[in-house]
Ligand SMILES: NC(=O)C1=CN([C@@H]2O[C@H](COP(=O)(O)OP(=O)(O)OC[C@H]3O[C@@H](n4cnc5c(N)ncnc54)[C@H](O)[C@@H]3O)[C@@H](O)[C@H]2O)C=CC1
């Protein structure tokens with residue numbers, strides 16, 4: 001997929017990975033709607049992008065992905081302003097093992113909401129242009145992040161939902177591909193979450209374990225993950241696939257199929 005003139009929406013775009021994804025899309029010629037709950041940081045980033053790429057390449061909408069109304073309004077205003085929709089990155093996410101219902105509402109419900117809203121506007125049977133949706137999961141969606149069980153559950157949910165909806169969209173000829181990005185630790189603000197009792201909750205005392213896991217996996221830079229995000233957006237052969245990205249390496253996950261589902265330890 002060539003990106004010149006394409007229209008993208010990125011949620012959680014104001015900082016971190018969402019900012020990196022938005023920037024690489026702009027660098028490759030796309031127009032980008034930046035959606036984020038943080039109005040000040042989002043508007044500040046739009047001002048920076050306006051200077052760098054021109055005032056007509058980005059929009060910023062204050063949007064909480066927990067809100068059906070705000071997501072619907074932001075997506076529709078983007079299509080009205082830019083004339084269509086080709087790429088959606090459902091990226092907004094948090095770590096909160098304390099307020100776990102909020103974590104589920106943002107990380108899982110928010111991704112489902114963004115995916116369904118995108119399909120309404122992108123699928124060919126609705127007069128859309130087709131395109132690609134990238135849902136941001138995590139390595140924690142492929143193997144349990146033991147000191148963040150709720151976060152793990154949300155990311156497993158993103159992987160399972162995305163694999164299922166990708167398959168059914170292909171069967172229905174929607175023209176929309178859906179893939180998952182599963183990074184390991186990346187140098188963003190979220191990393192501080194498990195060192196704060198407010199967000200780590202009952203697992204705050206396990207911060208030492210998390211630190212060991214972080215040292216084991218290493219920390220990747222946003223720019224490296226953004227390069228792999230771009231590959232996932234552009235590779236039209238990929239649908240329903242999970243791209244795992246860790247410091248200095250990346251691979252597409254091979255999920256067990258059919259008879260392989262039976263473990264090597266049959267009963
Ligand atoms: N940084 C890391 O180590 C990894 C992060 N991820 C995932 O990457 C995604 C982005 O996280 P980071 O950039 O690392 O974190 P971050 O905390 O730097 O950025 C998250 C962005 O999402 C926004 N946001 C939070 N709640 C929102 C809501 N309800 N509605 C709209 N926007 C909201 C925040 O304002 C912020 O701009 C998340 O889904 C996270 O789970 C996945 C694997 C590793």
Ligand SMILES: CCCCCC(=O)CC\C=C/C=C/C=C/[C@@H](O)[C@@H](O)CCCC(=O)O
Pocket residue numbers: 095137138139140142143144145146183184185186190191192193194210213217
């Ligand atoms: C501080 C919170 C950051 C959350 C952002 C992330 O999503 C980071 C996820 C990065 C790593 C997750 C690792 C999960 C590992 C499991 O697959 C499994 O290998 C853990 C095994 C634990 C052990 O070594 O016993």
